Amino acid sequence: MATYLITGANRGIGYEYCRQLQQRGDTAIAVCRQPSDALTALGVRVEAGIDITDDASVAVLAQQLDGIQLDVLINNAGIVERITLNDLDFESIRRQFEVNALGPLRLTAALLPNLTNGSKVALMTSRMGSIADNTSGGSYGYRMSKVALSMASKSLAHDLKPRGIAVAILHPGLVQTRMTGFTTSGITPEESVRGLLARIDELTLENSGTFWHANGEVLPW
Numbered sequence: 001m002a003t004y005l006i007t008g009a010n011r012g013i014g015y016e017y018c019r020q021l022q023q024r025g026d027t028a029i030a031v032c033r034q035p036s037d038a039l040t041a042l043g044v045r046v047e048a049g050i051d052i053t054d055d056a057s058v059a060v061l062a063q064q065l066d067g068i069q070l071d072v073l074i075n076n077a078g079i080v081e082r083i084t085l086n087d088l089d090f091e092s093i094r095r096q097f098e099v100n101a102l103g104p105l106r107l108t109a110a111l112l113p114n115l116t117n118g119s120k121v122a123l124m125t126s127r128m129g130s131i132a133d134n135t136s137g138g139s140y141g142y143r144m145s146k147v148a149l150s151m152a153s154k155s156l157a158h159d160l161k162p163r164g165i166a167v168a169i170l171h172p173g174l175v176q177t178r179m180t181g182f183t184t185s186g187i188t189p190e191e192s193v194r195g196l197l198a199r200i201d202e203l204t205l206e207n208s209g210t211f212w213h214a215n216g217e218v219l220p221w
Helices: 012-023 037-042 055-064 090-110 140-163 189-202
Strands: 003-007 027-031 045-047 072-075 120-124 166-171 211-213
Touching: 003 012, 003 090, 012 027, 012 037, 012 189, 027 037, 055 090, 072 090, 090 120, 090 140, 120 140, 120 189, 140 166, 166 189
Parallel strands: 003 027, 003 072, 027 045, 072 120, 120 166, 166 211
Antiparallel strands: none
C-alpha cells in the first residue's frame, strides 16, 4: 500500500484520483481549499484550507505532514481562464501562472522532506502547453502557464534523479469536468485517471521527465 498526496482533490480529476486510489487499497491524502461533499464522503484524509499560491499556507501543510513519507505527490490543482488576443487580461494571466506553474513548484519544494528514494512526483500539465501542438492560438494565460509548468517539471526530473525520485509530466486528455464545461467530446474522469495512474505506475528513473498523454502517447514539446 502506497501513500499518495493529491492537490485540487475536491472535484473532477483530483477527486477521481482519490476515489480510485482508495478503491485499490492505497492511501490518499486529499489537499484542497474547500472540500466537496463527495470528497468528504470518501473518508480519505483531507487537508483543507490549503492555497498552493501562498507560501504560508503551503508551509502549514508541510508542518501538518511532518514525518509522513509520500510515495507519490500528484500536483493536480489548476485553473483555466479563456483569454484571446482581443481581450487580454494580464491579471488573469498572472493568476494562472501562480496556480498552474508556481504553485506546483512551490508545493513540491516544500514537501521534498517527505519524498525519499523511490518516491514519484506527477505534475498535471496539458497538451495545450505543447508549442509544437499549438495549431489554434488563443488561451494565452493557460497555454503559457502550462509551458512554464512543463519546463519546471523537466528541471525537477533532472534535479531529483540523484535523490532517486522520478517525475512524470502528464496530460489527462480532454476530460468531462467543470473546467472543460463537461464537454461531450471528452472522456470521463474515470477513464482519464485510469490512464494517468497507469503512467505513474510505469514511471521509473529511466523514463523520468517524459511528457505523456494519459493514454500512453508521448507528446511533443
